[in-house]
Amino acid sequence: MATQTDIPVWREIGEAPHPGVAGEKATVAIVGGGPVGLAMAIELGSLGHRVLLLNRFDFISAGSKAICFSKRTLDIFDRLGVGDPIVNKGVSWNVGKVFWGASEDPVYHFDILPVKDQKRPGFINIQQYYVEELLFEAASKLSFVDLRFGHNVVAVEPDATGVDLKVETSEGTYEIRADWLIACDGSRSPVRAMLGLEFDGRVFEDNFLIADIKMEGDHPPERKFWFDPPFNPGQSALMHKQPDNVWRLDFQLGWNIDREAEVAPENVEPRVRALLGPGVPFSQEWYSIYTFQCRRMEHFLHGRVMFAGDSAHLVSPFGARGCNGGIADVDNLGWKLNLVLRGEAPESLLQTYDYEAIATADENIQNSTRSTDFMTPKSEASKAFRDAVLELSRDHPFARPFVNSGRLSTAVSYPNSPLNTADVDLWAGGIKPGSPALDAPLGGRWLLEMLGNWFVLLADGWQGPEPEDVDVVDIAFGNSNVDLIRDRYDFSPGSAYLIRPDQYVAARFRKPTLEAITQALQRAQGRQP
Amino acid sequence: MSKLIVTPNLPAVDDVYQWLVDAHVGLSDAESMRLNARLILLLANAIGDPQVIREAIDHATSIRGLESSSPCT
Numbered sequence: 001m002a003t004q005t006d007i008p009v010w011r012e013i014g015e016a017p018h019p020g021v022a023g024e025k026a027t028v029a030i031v032g033g034g035p036v037g038l039a040m041a042i043e044l045g046s047l048g049h050r051v052l053l054l055n056r057f058d059f060i061s062a063g064s065k066a067i068c069f070s071k072r073t074l075d076i077f078d079r080l081g082v083g084d085p086i087v088n089k090g091v092s093w094n095v096g097k098v099f100w101g102a103s104e105d106p107v108y109h110f111d112i113l114p115v116k117d118q119k120r121p122g123f124i125n126i127q128q129y130y131v132e133e134l135l136f137e138a139a140s141k142l143s144f145v146d147l148r149f150g151h152n153v154v155a156v157e158p159d160a161t162g163v164d165l166k167v168e169t170s171e172g173t174y175e176i177r178a179d180w181l182i183a184c185d186g187s188r189s190p191v192r193a194m195l196g197l198e199f200d201g202r203v204f205e206d207n208f209l210i211a212d213i214k215m216e217g218d219h220p221p222e223r224k225f226w227f228d229p230p231f232n233p234g235q236s237a238l239m240h241k242q243p244d245n246v247w248r249l250d251f252q253l254g255w256n257i258d259r260e261a262e263v264a265p266e267n268v269e270p271r272v273r274a275l276l277g278p279g280v281p282f283s284q285e286w287y288s289i290y291t292f293q294c295r296r297m298e299h300f301l302h303g304r305v306m307f308a309g310d311s312a313h314l315v316s317p318f319g320a321r322g323c324n325g326g327i328a329d330v331d332n333l334g335w336k337l338n339l340v341l342r343g344e345a346p347e348s349l350l351q352t353y354d355y356e357a358i359a360t361a362d363e364n365i366q367n368s369t370r371s372t373d374f375m376t377p378k379s380e381a382s383k384a385f386r387d388a389v390l391e392l393s394r395d396h397p398f399a400r401p402f403v404n405s406g407r408l409s410t411a412v413s414y415p416n417s418p419l420n421t422a423d424v425d426l427w428a429g430g431i432k433p434g435s436p437a438l439d440a441p442l443g444g445r446w447l448l449e450m451l452g453n454w455f456v457l458l459a460d461g462w463q464g465p466e467p468e469d470v471d472v473v474d475i476a477f478g479n480s481n482v483d484l485i486r487d488r489y490d491f492s493p494g495s496a497y498l499i500r501p502d503q504y505v506a507a508r509f510r511k512p513t514l515e516a517i518t519q520a521l522q523r524a525q526g527r528q529p
Numbered sequence: 530m531s532k533l534i535v536t537p538n539l540p541a542v543d544d545v546y547q548w549l550v551d552a553h554v555g556l557s558d559a560e561s562m563r564l565n566a567r568l569i570l571l572l573a574n575a576i577g578d579p580q581v582i583r584e585a586i587d588h589a590t591s592i593r594g595l596e597s598s599s600p601c602t
């Protein structure tokens with residue numbers, strides 16, 4: 001279970017000891033200690049649930065994986081108490097530029113965070129191993145979380161009330177029973193395979209070379225994307241800044257290539273030099289080649305077994321929707337499982353994880369598939385449209401938004417979720433039920449810091465007794481300037497929003513009554529059909 | 530509710546038709562395809578209503594017999 005020679009090690013964790021006793025029981029077992037499993041452990045562990053996390057390897061791996069973490073993910077990391085160290089280490093950015101051919105002027109550029117005055121930037125770039133390390137450290141501080149690296153799950157047998165697991169270590173195997181199992185075991189998910197579940201989708205016939213290099217110099221922290229640049233004719237390329245003067249260069253290579261030859265430094269380095277220009281010194285961090293697929297499971301909930309992250313859905317990297325999509329699963333599942341474990345909501349609430357997380361996965365798959373088809377047109381007609389967009393975009397502003405080099409990950413809304421209470425009043429804007437709350441400054445802090453982890457009634461001047469079982473955040477209380485919040489939420493005196501523990505809007509009222517709030521709360525907790 | 534106008538709506542149809550055909554004179558098939566793509570994008574933006582474009586695509590793709598009129602078959 002320990003070190004595998006072909007996987008580069010970022011940090012040794014060491015194998016957790018064999019438990020030694022038979023018949024251990026866990027409330028929640030998480031299989032997989034990647035970013036999704038670790039975030040899940042923090043979510044449930046900090047809510048006071050006993051969590052056992054099993055991870056095959058006894059180290060955090062290095063190598064080139066995710067670098068782009070979205071604002072929504074940062075908001076979730078804030079809620080989990082790990083936002084600051086991750087953001088402080090990362091490189092913040094908001095702007096992406098797209099180039100075509102040899103021209104120095106972008107054909108298109110976008111700002112991923114058009115609404116300013118929010119705590120977090122549109123994106124940060126940070127190596128996935130830093131994120132995993134910081135999540136690992138936060139999880140290991142929680143007394144309810146038992147992290148067992150170097151423990152490989154080799155069998156799972158679910159029944160109506162729990163799951164029996166068999167775990168392998170270098171000191172032998174052991175068995176353990178969990179009431180619930182969350183499979184965060186990555187794209188090749190052994191749990192999914194052991195349950196015989198399908199993982200359908202599309203394979204994209206293309207290869208990409210990732211050259212993570214070290215280079216001094218201060219280029220701006222923007223996402224740069226090229227279609228058909230002179231240094232990679234007929235293909236695309238991408239450049240991104242990471243912490244520690246590391247840069248990610250990503251070259252599209254096409255399908256019929258010699259992968260082993262392409263990744264050899266003597267072949268990578270001329271490409272890098274051609275991109276950077278002559279005489280720019282750089283050194284190798286890690287070179288690798290990847291291909292990708294878009295897939296998802298038909299359902300993420302299978303009785304007492306739930307799937308989250310890459311085990312449940314896979315996307316192309318353009319748009320940075322992989323890890324960000326997985327963290328969204330954690331956000332969605334955490335509070336629901338919390339309520340079920342506390343006996344405060346029926347198990348059927350978890351069905352809405354299946355519904356909402358699949359809505360997220362589908363939006364992510366759709367966006368990343370479209371980006372990929374734009375970058376690698378699959379037919380002559382498709383190529384004609386793509387080239388027409390690029391040709392027109394030079395002189396015609398209307399064509400520029402069509403340029404698709406990846407639609408970057410943002411929070412997904414669930415307008416038709418069964419947990420929403422439909423509007424009965426008139427709203428001119430604001431945040432609709434099923435959409436995530438929008439941040440804004442509030443009294444020297446940030447609104448999102450006051451939302452989340454439990455149900456909040458966000459009110460603009462609350463009158464009368466407080467409703468039971470919700471925390472009230474009253475923006476009219478105190479004397480800070482709340483014009484921006486009023487504007488963003490279309491507040492009028494006395495109106496209120498009911499906000500879920502994952503900071504999504506469940507309901508909103510111009511003149512809320514206790515009864516209406518209670519009903520909306522029950523619906524949002526799956527306690528009302 | 531349907532929004533695409535499918536009754537006669539355009540004056541000077543013979544002129545418009547000729548412009549479309551003339552624009553392709555001397556172009557290879559690939560160049561023609563690209564020209565058409567540019568035209569479609571320009572017109573789609575001018576229409577400015579996704580539903581009209583959706584309906585136009587549905588009307589255009591519902592017409593059978595495209596294969597038999599192709600000179601290549």
Ligand SMILES: Cc1cc2nc3c(=O)[nH]c(=O)nc-3n(C[C@H](O)[C@H](O)[C@H](O)COP(=O)(O)OP(=O)(O)OC[C@H]3O[C@@H](n4cnc5c(N)ncnc54)[C@H](O)[C@@H]3O)c2cc1C
Nearest residue numbers: 032034035036056066067068153185186309310322323324
């Ligand atoms: C080149 C590249 C670039 C990317 N860029 C981005 C990006 O910029 N932004 C983004 O959001 N995403 C990006 N991604 C995707 C991102 O890396 C993944 O979505 C993310 O790692 C998924 O996390 P996870 O925890 O679900 O799975 P993983 O990270 O795969 O973790 C699964 C864990 O489960 C463990 N495991 C497996 N089987 C068992 C078992 N039987 N018992 C115990 N443990 C087991 C594994 O060892 C592993 O530690 C990128 C991916 C690649 C390859």
